[in-house]
Amino acid sequence: MTTPTTRDEPRLSVGQVAKRADVAVSALHFYETKGLIRSWRNAGNQRRFKKDVLRRIAVIKAAQKMGISLLEIQETLSKLPESRTPTKEDWASMSRFWQAKLDEKIAYMTRVRDMVDGCIGCGCLSMKSCPIYNPDDIVAKECNGAVILDQPERARAAKN
Ligand code: FES
Structure with missing residues (x-):
């Protein structure tokens, strides 16, 4: 088990994520219930997100604009090792896969x-x-x- 670095620590509140990602708080709750994003609880039992959730949400929003269902997005994201946030290469691969589905x-x-x-x-x-x-x-x-x-x-x- 690795010790999280300061950069990896979940610090963003749900409101901060909603504002920065330009999505409704309710959408974040929905994404979380569908396993698309993940939060942690801090000492005060408040939900906190890692900064890389913003990229994950960007991928989700882009895929939705392509007409990909949340279920398909969830299936694709779940194939990433240790549920990591998609890299540029991951996104290129996913968008190619989804383009074929769109075709x-x-x-x-x-x-x-x-x-x-x-x-x-x-x-x-x-x-x-x-x-x-x-x-x-x-x-x-x-x-x-x-x-x-x-x-x-x-x-x-x-x-x-
Ligand atoms: S509705 Fe009559 S042929 Fe389709």
Whole structure:
């Protein structure tokens, strides 16, 4: 176990972190309950944060702007050794990974947009003919109902 240096000591109050990171205190509480950031209790039982929490919050905010869910952010951050704060290289790697995820989502949404052409002004939501409700009827062999819209990986696998 290493002795924390003065620089590593958790000294920032939740209010200081909120102000410096430009986020609401409630957001910090939420991030903490989701395991995205961590605080320590001081002798007065007040929450204190290490200074590097600011970089961690910057990564979280940037990822959220990319449309990455908090769950995905949490999963990615949890892979860092000893839950360390992401370095510049970590961020480069994470943003590449998330960019690929965004490409998948964009491709999926493009397919949905193309399929919706036939639905405009229709409203039938037919299990037999609606490409949005049951595209290519590709899940009919496996189960009942239209469960494919939120499962693009499954749709691709079924088509191949
Ligand atoms: S709603 Fe009729 S084809 Fe989709």
